Amino acid sequence: MKLKVCLYIFLVVVIIAVVAAPKTLAQINSQGVAVSMPVVGETFNGAVVCADTSNVYSLCARGYDPNMSGVVVTSPSISFNTGGSSGVSVISNGNALVAVTSANGNIKKGDYITSSKTPGVGELAKKSGYVLGTALEDWSSTDINSKGLVLINITTRPAVLTNGAGNNLVQLMQEGVNGAFESPLAALRYVVAGILVVLSFIFGFMHFGKMAKSGVEALGRNPLAAKTIQFGIVLNVVIAIVIMGVGLGISYLVLVI
Numbered sequence: 446m447k448l449k450v451c452l453y454i455f456l457v458v459v460i461i462a463v464v465a466a467p468k469t470l471a472q473i474n475s476q477g478v479a480v481s482m483p484v485v486g487e488t489f490n491g492a493v494v495c496a497d498t499s500n501v502y503s504l505c506a507r508g509y510d511p512n513m514s515g516v517v518v519t520s521p522s523i524s525f526n527t528g529g530s531s532g533v534s535v536i537s538n539g540n541a542l543v544a545v546t547s548a549n550g551n552i553k554k555g556d557y558i559t560s561s562k563t564p565g566v567g568e569l570a571k572k573s574g575y576v577l578g579t580a581l582e583d584w585s586s587t588d589i590n591s592k593g594l595v596l597i598n599i600t601t602r603p604a605v606l607t608n609g610a611g612n613n614l615v616q617l618m619q620e621g622v623n624g625a626f627e628s629p630l631a632a633l634r635y636v637v638a639g640i641l642v643v644l645s646f647i648f649g650f651m652h653f654g655k656m657a658k659s660g661v662e663a664l665g666r667n668p669l670a671a672k673t674i675q676f677g678i679v680l681n682v683v684i685a686i687v688i689m690g691v692g693l694g695i696s697y698l699v700l701v702i
Contacts, residue, residue, distance in 0.1 A: 477539020477599065479521035481532035482514075488533050491544035491594050492517040492565030493577060502535075504565035509574030513560055513601045516541045516577070537601070540581065542594040543567050551585035557604050558597050566592060576604045638696035645692020649685040 485503040495505040495512040515537035549568040557570035
C-alpha cells in the first residue's frame with residue numbers, strides 16, 4: 446500500500462514539473478563543419494559567400510554564381526579556425542540556415558536555392574545553373590524586400606531544371622562557358638558531359654548510316670525479303686536512338702551528381 450502511495454506521489458510530482466516547466470522554443474542549429482575564412486566586407490548570419498579566382502572571399506552578388514563557397518554561420522556546432530581573428534565561420538557542406546528573399550518566388554521544401562543580386566542573400570532557382578543547395582522547409586513572404594532564414598542542405602553544384610528543357614539547355618551551356626573562366630574545376634563537368642554527348646551522337650549516326658547502307662544494298666539484291674530488311678533498318682534506327690539517349694543520360698548524371 447505504501448509503495449502505491451509513493452508511486453502516485455512521484456507521478457504527480459513529475460506531471461507538475463512538466464506542466465510548470467518554462468517553455469523554450471527549439472532552435473535549429475547548423476549541421477556541418479564550419480571553417481573560418483577571411484571574408485571581405487560586412488557579413489551576417491546566413492550570408493552566401495563566393496570566392497574569386499584569387500581565393501578572395503566576399504558575399505555573392507549575382508544569380509547562379511558558379512563560385513559559391515558556402516554560408517556564414519554565427520554559431521556553428523563545430524568550427525576550425527584557419528583565417529585568424531578576422532575570419533568568419535563558413536559551412537560548405539551540410540545543413541545551415543540561409544538568408545533568402547521571395548524576389549524570385551516563394552520557397553517550398555525540395556526547391557533549389559541559388560545566389561541573387563542582393564549581396565549574400567539567396568533566392569529560389571527558376572532556371573538551370575549553379576545552385577547552393579535544396580530547401581529543407583517552406584518559406585514565403587509577400588514582401589520581396591524582406592529577408593528570412595531557411596534551412597538549406599548545402600551542396601553547391603550545377604542543377605538542371607526539367608521545366609522548359611530547351612531553354613534550360615541553352616542556359617546551362619551559357620553557365621558552363623562562364624564557369625570555364627571563373628571556376629575551372631567545376632567547368633570540367635561540362636567538358637566531360639559535352640564530350641560524351643558528341644561521342645554518343647557520332648557513334649549513333651555512324652551505326653545508323655552503316656546499317657541503312659547495308660539495308661538498301663540488301664533490298665536491291667533480294668526484293669522478296671523487303672519486309673524483313675525494312676524491319677532490320679527500323680530496328681537499327683531504334684538502336685541508334687537508344688545509343689544517343691544513353692549518352693545524353695550519362696551526360697546529365699555527370700552534371701547533376
